Amino acid sequence: MAAANGIAIFANLGLVNSCSSKFKVQYFCRGLSVISRQRTGFVVAKRRKFGEFRLFNSVELDKFITSDDEDEMSEGFFEAIVELERMVREPSDVLEEMNDKLSARELQLVLVYFSQEGRDSWCALEVFEWLRKENRVDKETMELMVSIMCEWVKKLIEGKSEIGDVVDLLVDMDCVGLKPSFSMIEKVISLYWEAGKKDEAVLFVKEVLRRRIAYSDGNKEEHKGGPTGYLAWKMMVEGNYKDAVNLVINTRECGLKPEVYSYLIAMTAVVKELNELAKALRKLKGFTKAGLIAELDAENARLIEKYQADLLDDGVRLSDWVMQDGGPSLYGVAHERLLAMYICSGRGAEAERQLWEMKLVGKEADKDLYDIVLAICASQKESGAIGRLLTRMEVTSALRKKKTLSWLLRGYLKGGHFDNAAETVYKMLDLGLCPEFLDRAAVLQGLRRRIQQSGVLETYLRLCKRLSEASLIGPCMVYLHLKKHKLWIIKML
Template sequence: MASTANHLLASVAKLCSSYSVKQKYRFFAVSPIVNQCPRASSIICSNQYPKSPNLSITKLNSKSPIREFRLHGSVELDRLVTSEDEEEMSEGFFEAIEELERMAREPSDILEEMNERLSDRELQLVLVYFSQEGRDSWCALEVFEWLRKGNRVDSETMELMVSIMCGWVKKLIQGKHTVSDVVDLLVDMDCVGLKPSFSMMEKVISLYWEMGMKDMAISFVNEVLKRGIACSEDDGEGQKGGPTGYLVWKMMVDGNYRDAVKMVIDLKESGLKPEVYAYLIAMTAAVKELKELAKALRKLKSFSRSGTVAELDPENVNLVETYQSELIEDGARLSRWVIEEGSSSLSGAVHERLLAMYICAGRGVEAERQLWEMKLVGKEADGDLYDMVLAICASKNESTAIARLLSRIEVMSSLRKKKSLSWLLRGYVKGGYYDEAGEVLTRMLDSGLCPDYLDRVAVMQGVRKRIHKWEDVESYLKVCKRLSDASLIGPALVYLYVKKHKLWIMKML
């Protein structure tokens, strides 16, 4: 019994050995090994469709073979074949198709044998033929690999193969195949020397996105990172874009800023390695989310002042502050990853985004630090950003930070100095520090700068409130006197009633 079994196994082995590696794959669905690179995409590459009756070998050998060959209606074929080409098609082309269809030998052996008889255009047509439904698409990959090894892939052939691969990817996605099938196809591309480009990744993600399969797009990026498929593109500034960054950008376009940030962090913390550029884009998403939050809070505050809605209670205020803090923490975490994994040239971009985050969150001291950090790495912030940070610090009366920021205005032009001091004044007014605002107004007048009318009114109204609240008249008198001396207000009669002594005090300014 054992000898009979061994004899049968030997017979099967002998029979299998009579087939090529391709035949084993074709009949037994075994992934062949070519240069230690297994073909992964069984969906595309294992002849999944039935043979088309319009493309039989008999017809290829008919009187007008090229016209019969074009019956399959290939767009790529119509693009490649002209009427002149039809007259020049050799019999070798049709023999090559027939031999490859039989699969009695390795495609590379067949092509090597017929190398001298096939033109570059005919080899391109072989690619197109086997890329159609009903053909063995795996053979197209073999043909391309042979062309590449023989250094016969020009730009037109490369463009053709990329177009074919894009068509296959589109069919898989539209056919709702698994993400794994799509990534398998990209692996096959890599195996034959057709490295998946950034534009290819863009197309895949965009197809998923346009079809409303956003979860599949995220799964696709996840799978690409897991398999370590290298793909990046330089944006011209030394920053490499990739699938993760592109997906984050797509999410940002849809306004899903928070989800974009969380996705990148989740990928990183799951042990995967998104491209560094993705961290920067995610930081931008965090900035945009903080900006939207600040805008919503300003709108809510205006509604509260008008009495349309009630003010936020302490519990809701705490929720807002917690959400804001979490966003800032996520942004800081992303910034650390950029510094750790990226080049030093990205430091300026990191501090720039951190600065924007702290400005949106109204954190003056942290924002001021980022201004100096940017300066240290050679990226000077715009003057308007300094003014914004100055105003934020003034709104919280951060005297030390204000002093550092004001040190730079001494060398400014009068126009620039007035602008910075105006921001400082408005910051104090916003924070309710009217005495300090009055001092800034006086400083501007002493420097020969004329404060804007609305700024003067805001300071006057602020110091007037102090009279009613704390019976502090000195600040008000000081501001009135200085404005009167500068002829910015007309004669004023200031009066005060001292209730304790039942005394009215009046003074003409």
């Protein structure tokens, strides 16, 4: 009957840019409408006119369905559509009765039909649930239903629907057993983000946590992501590091419980923000030296120091939550993040403590990190930390010793501790190691400036002598002017 009249039942699907499916629908609409009654659902029912030719290129499987395919559809297919539209019986009863009459392809088309705007969206979910229970959901059908679901979510977001409506749809998806190979929650966050609705994305994440909705992506391995961490990562990608930190902390402090991994993501954001602050301060210092801007006054310097201290406090708070909620396997990662924070902020003593904390939990830091922390401690003349860090050097190769002592030397130079820098040069020479030319020159230059300011030249003369003996500099003459006696003294080294 209906088939004889060539019913075109798939008009105006309007599915746009969905997920990963590969189904394209194309057909010619030719007449006769089918009764449609709307039940409570997420797609607003709106009857449209038939009789137009359209190409819908968002629900993509491997084939085209054209007007020619209508002749290949069985009588049972059209009967199933009519019965489901009448809503006299449960969809599962209708499909059970016509199970043998419908092919896998026709069942997919039933899903497509009820997914279109103006049709009963719940019926599509009920049909899919029946298919799953009957073990008739193959990969292609799963991809089709995921595409439909993504499009429904997109329409809700674009239509300014309530956050709760979107969450309800995800709950319904889970109830019918729709399990995509990716996290639908992350997909929704991305849709909000791409639509420029960043505040709504935050509210959505909090609603998901409030309802305690599972967010696993189906991976058998432990799920490390989650809504809070994923949204924080999205913020980090755009360079909004402080926003990412605030998201995680505020979510925790308002009584919700973000996933543990989100704390580590927020700690990474703290590291990046501290690094950006350090780069900005270096630029500022360069502009000041060039005379382009005035030096910072005491109030601005205090504000910068407070901002850095607040960031470090946030990082420590996040690490405490990792220790409380996470397992021992995350302790080393938390200490590693803290180490990076203290390095970026130039806190030598705290950074050194994190190195040993990492070692205690079985996570050995990279050797270069020990050298970097050593240089920071040297610039601050932290004698105890320097001594402890240098004990590792005794059992290393000559090349490693030279690298470590070079970092120590540069740390002393940065802090203006030229006597200690000279002593480091002596130690390198005693070990048969040759300091780099720029390092030697920097020490000599620093000592020369000090002579001009204080008149103390013993360290300078001694260093020149040692370098000359090692054939690292040629013979040199030192001129000393005694103003009181109006006397010049010349000494050959």
